[in-house]
């Protein structure tokens with residue numbers, strides 16, 4: 001097993017904190033004052049204090065967890081970097097261009113935009129995504145494309161001049177306890193190598209946890225990992241600061 005050559009950054013995805021809040025307060029966001037909890041922005045600030053290098057929030061079209069006000073408050077209050085995870089609808093793109101987060105990670109929101117593995121189908125909608133990438137770049141926002149480790153998608157990302165990609169690690173994570181695991185890891189390694197050769201900055205995320213992280217960090221050229229569910233889950237037992245510190249320790 002190869003070891004990573006340098007520190008990999010940790011982006012913490014705080015959507016699931018908002019999911020817990022919505023489970024209780026979906027209909028009462030405005031009429032319960034300070035009782036509305038837990039606050040994903042306060043949670044993000046604790047992640048930063050514990051060493052997170054960035055915070056990711058996904059504003060979905062149906063607003064099922066993160067709300068517009070969360071994104072705006074996070075942008076004002078976080079001290080590291082806000083990675084705005086988003087679909088490519090006109091409404092959300094306009095919001096991102098207005099907000100100007102550090103980066104925007106484009107993900108599939110509707111069925112037509114998704115590949116079989118679950119990443120964004122960049123190759124299948126090159127013109128539309130190229131327009132979004134160009135607009136982001138013009139506004140000083142770094143674009144990342146959440147794609148499968150598939151050479152066709154990686155090539156398309158480079159072709160439309162996205163500076164960053166985020167390799168979808170879901171297929172690998174799902175195969176972890178099955179015989180496909182070694183193959184999926186190999187596909188990720190080859191994808192990262194190919195993307196690096198094309199000049200793309202390589203991030204990765206989805207389904208990474210405290211167990212598979214030991215293998216994930218052997219993927220070459222990783223710049224940042226975006227991790228959510230496992231950190232929020234662990235935080236229920238040990239607190240968010242310790243949960244972040246434990247994950248950071250794997251990346252040092």
Ligand code: PXP
Nearest residue numbers: 013146205206207226227228229
């Ligand atoms: N990266 C992207 C693009 C995602 O959509 C998600 C899931 O919200 C994550 C990373 C984090 O995945 P997980 O919650 O499984 O760690």
